[in-house]
Amino acid sequence: MAVAMLDHERLTATVRALREQAATQLQGKIITVLSPKGGQGKSTLAKELAWILNGVLVDLDWDGGRVSRLLGYLADRYRTAPLLDALFDERGRPPRVYRSRNRPDMVPGHRDFEPNQPEPDAMADLLIAWNRALGRSMVVDTHPGGSRSTLGAAQAADLVVMPVILGTGELDAVEDALTELAGFNLLLVPNHTPANPQHLPRHESSRLLALAEQHDVRVADTFVRHHGWMTRRKVRTVISAQARHGKNSAALTHNMTALAREVLTHAA
Template identity: 40%
Template sequence: MKTRIVTVAARKGGVGKTTLAYEVAWLLGAPLVDLEFDDGSATRMWGYRHEDRMRAPLLDALERGTTPRPISGYHKPDLVPCHPDFQLNQPPAEEMADTLTRWAQEWGTEYVVVDTHGGGSPSGDGALAAAAAVVVPTPLKTKDLNATEGMVREMPDYPLILVPSMVPRVPGAAEIRRIGSIVQGTPVVVAEPVPYVRGIETRKKRVAITSEDPPTKANSEFVAALHSLVSYIKVRTDA
């Protein structure tokens, strides 16, 4: 079985990247490889505390050339946790791409999801190179659109899927037109928007929002949008 790597990346922080990675990994039944070394990472969201552990699975695997075993939790994606020391111990992009491809093959899952450091990093560049799909969350705000536009200009030949994220109930018409103009003349595609839901940023529960069945009324549109996004990712990676 061929495993497809789905990388979640953005050229700016605070765009909902880690939340999308966490939820997409759960819905795809995929291991989540966390390459985000700052606080606010999927590792923290999952509830993993490196301070309480003797070893760092990601760093150990990279140093030894082995394949890490993702850890499991209740209604959470399986996780390869990151560590703050990864910031100064990242392999070059080409090596990271080869490593992720090897891990994916050895795990034998249909998908692997990789969350990256907001703003870019060598390891993130490797995850981009290895990806069958690159999910790019893009709030409809000027600075976020500027960052996404720069990313599209830099890598129009990558399998980018722009995802309007944290979208208000009544989005601005000018911002909608702009995201269309960003991809015009490129093979980059735009998925359906993911709505803004108050409280997600301060949510304390560790389980994936999309694991709750039925979802709360407040989260129902968000959950529906995530299911649509995952269906779209499957179509794009099967093409």
């Protein structure tokens, strides 16, 4: 019991310390989370990293499963749409940031962003300008696959984080994407991996490493475990923001703090 208490306190202290460190070390940086295929874990990584790294979470997805909705923001309840308002703001002001407990400060997404999304260069310029005006760092979550806004968010990024599931079709998609994203500072993050590294799919792991080498990009040291309970979690908050941890949330938070340290190193 005493040991469990200590572990729990150490974990929340680790998250607190990383948030403080990132607030200065990452200031002005943009981290974009993208993947060429849906359901790879973008929104999961984006929300947890945004919290641990103390950045503003910018939701550039427009589908129902977008991260701001996952975090409880229902766009229909509000008369204004911060992302769209900022896109069309004649004075170029940054979006209004939505704040709530145990969630990163965020720029919520909107279903009407799809037809209104700017061309890549314009999107990149806007993100850089907004980030400068907000004086923080940004973690940008994106719609799956290629789109104008996703490409723009990649262009604006100091680091592009790409979650990857070790499967045949998923790696086919990564292979094509790495060609399109040549020259970007990329970090590939294996997701849904088995708890025991000996159970990693051998062929797919080798294929990922070969692709990374061929395209001169990094594979994260942190492999994010498959956490079976996560899809059924009902609370719309960030897991690593929990004040108290059980075994499940602690395991996920350990994964995310390790990944956040890597992001700090490679983006700062």
